[in-house]
Amino acid sequence: MNKWFKNLISYSEFHCNKMPNWLKVIFAAMISGAILLNPKSFVELLDLNFEDVKTLNSFWTIFTLIASAPVAFIIWHFRDQNISQQIENARKDTNLKEFQKLENPDWLITFE
Numbered sequence: 481m482n483k484w485f486k487n488l489i490s491y492s493e494f495h496c497n498k499m500p501n502w503l504k505v506i507f508a509a510m511i512s513g514a515i516l517l518n519p520k521s522f523v524e525l526l527d528l529n530f531e532d533v534k535t536l537n538s539f540w541t542i543f544t545l546i547a548s549a550p551v552a553f554i555i556w557h558f559r560d561q562n563i564s565q566q567i568e569n570a571r572k573d574t575n576l577k578e579f580q581k582l583e584n585p586d587w588l589i590t591f592e
Contacts, residue, residue, distance in 0.1 A: 501558055508550035515547040522546075 515522050522543070523530045533539045 504554050508554040511550045512547045519543060
């Protein structure tokens with residue numbers, strides 16, 4: 481079971497890196513939609529009685545969180561990648577400005 485799970489993770493990581501971001505969001509929305517459109521099968525998957533559960537407010541709160549989690553996770557992941565790229569670009573800009581400053585001899589003239 482452990483080997484199967486590791487293979488599944490490596491397979492999904494490989495294909496998710498090749499998949500465009502808009503397609504990831506659509507797949508996550510489809511998973512959320514499948515959960516939201518068929519709550520009875522979701523409850524039965526958890527081995528609970530749907531008639532008893534549908535009157536509980538706490539169940540619907542947790543159900544909503546579970547249903548919206550895939551889309552929220554995908555959007556958070558994109559945002560995290562974007563922030564990492566912004567930090568890396570800021571470092572590159574700083575390095576480029578310092579290099580241009582050293583390359584330009586105008587600042588040497590002021591010391592003479």
